[in-house]
Amino acid sequence: MQIEESRAGRRDHLADRLAGAFWILFGLAIIVYAQGMDIRKHLGATFLTGPGLVPILLGAALGILGLVLITRSFAGRLEGFLQTGAAFSDRRALIALALMLVYSLGLVGRIDFGIATFLFITSFIVVFNLPVAGAKAVAALLAKAMATAAITAVVVVYTFHNLFYVRLP
């Protein structure tokens, strides 16, 4: 148990260090980019009133906070971290993400919105319930998934298209 905790601690410190380094680089990139913003001196602006001031300050703040994150992780301090363990599954999250990306970036706007929604909801329900449903229950699961998807698609399309007068993608 203790070994597992120390492993998790090491991984979390590493994540903080990597994130800290990323924030420093990101902050620096923002400062460099914002320094190139036109101050509009011909309109009476100065560095303090120009468009780049706040982005530069924010870039600097991000860099300093990133540095604090790294320093703190080397000092061994950890302020709570991601929930891991048996109760969580990254695989489930990745499957959900893949389905949502296919729906939002792949299907929506390319095929009819109602059909895209029907396909997405049906596949989402089937994919997550298939492992727990027995072989005999597959037909029932498919029927339930398709019914849920059809009802949702019809209600969403009717509400947005007919009641809100939105041209769906």
Place this chain on the structure above:
Amino acid sequence: MSDSFHLLAAAFADLLDLQSLTLAAAACFGGLVIGALPGLTATMGLALLTTMTIRLEPNDAILVLICTYVLAIYGGSRSAILLNIPGTPSSAATALDGHVLARQGLAGQAMGMATVGSAFGTIVGLVLLALITPPLGEFALSFGAYEFFWLALFGVMISGNLSGDDPIKGWISGVLGLLVAMIGRESAFGYERFVFGLPELSGGIALLPAMVGAFGFAEVLHVMRRKGEGVVADSSDRVIPRWSDMLRYRWVALRSGVLGTFTGLLPGVGEDVGAWSSYALAKRFSKEPEKFGKGSIEGLLAAETGNNAAVPGAIIPVLTLGIPGSGVAAVLMAALIIHGAQPGPLLMVTSPETVYNVIAMLFIATLGILILGLGLTRIMVLVLRVRDSYLMPIVATLCIVGPYAIQSRIFDIWVVVAFGLIGYALRLLNYPMAPLVLGIVLGELLDRNLRRAFVLADGDYWPFVTRPISAVIAIAILAMIVVQIPWVRRRLAALKPAPLGASSTDIG
């Protein structure tokens, strides 16, 4: 004073028609369901509903949103008690005692006390809102660019400080939100920042698609990451609380209501801190502190009164300063702006009726808590049995279609997806979302007022710290930074009594 009563009476009269009451009833039920279901937070629900109420009359749309907001914060107590999973983060304190009571066969009693506490907290909050808003609005009229700059910074920083476990990560989240607000054409010279040649970015990142992404899309992924579902506790005992119990805990409720409201009033702090601070105060003053965490009715009542009192509290700075008191209030503020209101110091001058309309709507929402809370126990148990794998794809669909419906732009769907991915990654690394949202909301205010202040002061730094209100806020910000220094933290920890042993995670 008579003007106030006149405006309040007019506000109630406006709401007493069949359409408004039907919408309020539907919104109350919807809010209760949103709050009760662990996968749906109040912020996500309100952001989605804002997109869906865009075609309603402004008053009806705001009524729907306020009823949903209040009932969603209350509804979180249902799953906290019955499942030991807070429906919204603001119900995390409720779960400590509520679920223990449910395991003892007292779920009905726990839900009854949570209902009464939530309704009482909202009433205390709305009374304080009615009393505080007019003078605070008048006081805020004296604020200049310096004060608004500090207030915006204070809002983002205190939100980062209190809405997660780690203030440094909270502040990083806030800075990221402020940076997102820098995208697009700035107001002073019309200069386009961080647009990278994309015309869609010149108008900036719209708040609602960003919020739906960070709270909706990301939440779906977070919920699906969770394995298994909770077991609903039995709730067949008495739900309506006894008078003797209510009288016994009247001071706990009053104290929690006042503290919750004032906690909610702090920019960016929110309902979960309202619950935790009320819980901690109740424990400190309790004759039975040892029962807290082991099924204390007093603790449950304090948490539920505190989080719901924070709702009107969080609306006060929206109406008077144009600065939201919580992430959910930030969405409400965006909705108010979409529907033509201009939250801020001038609101009491230009349209004081808005403030009284909000008070009347909060009162109707309170009735919703009592009627639905005490009447729908069995139905809510059924709602809690809905499986995530059936609910989440429907939520994901609404996350895509809702923001698209506002301007019919495919680009807004990309924003939802991008913020969903960023939000999910940040959540995994324990970065809270509330400061990010506050940053997006307050970024323009901060940028505009800092630069305006430099114009007014002709480049002089001193007015930022020599004007009295500015100085007070600047000292508060400095204090927030100083207490993060390890040496100072060690010294402060040595002075403090033993910690309560619990903290909030994020805002709903």
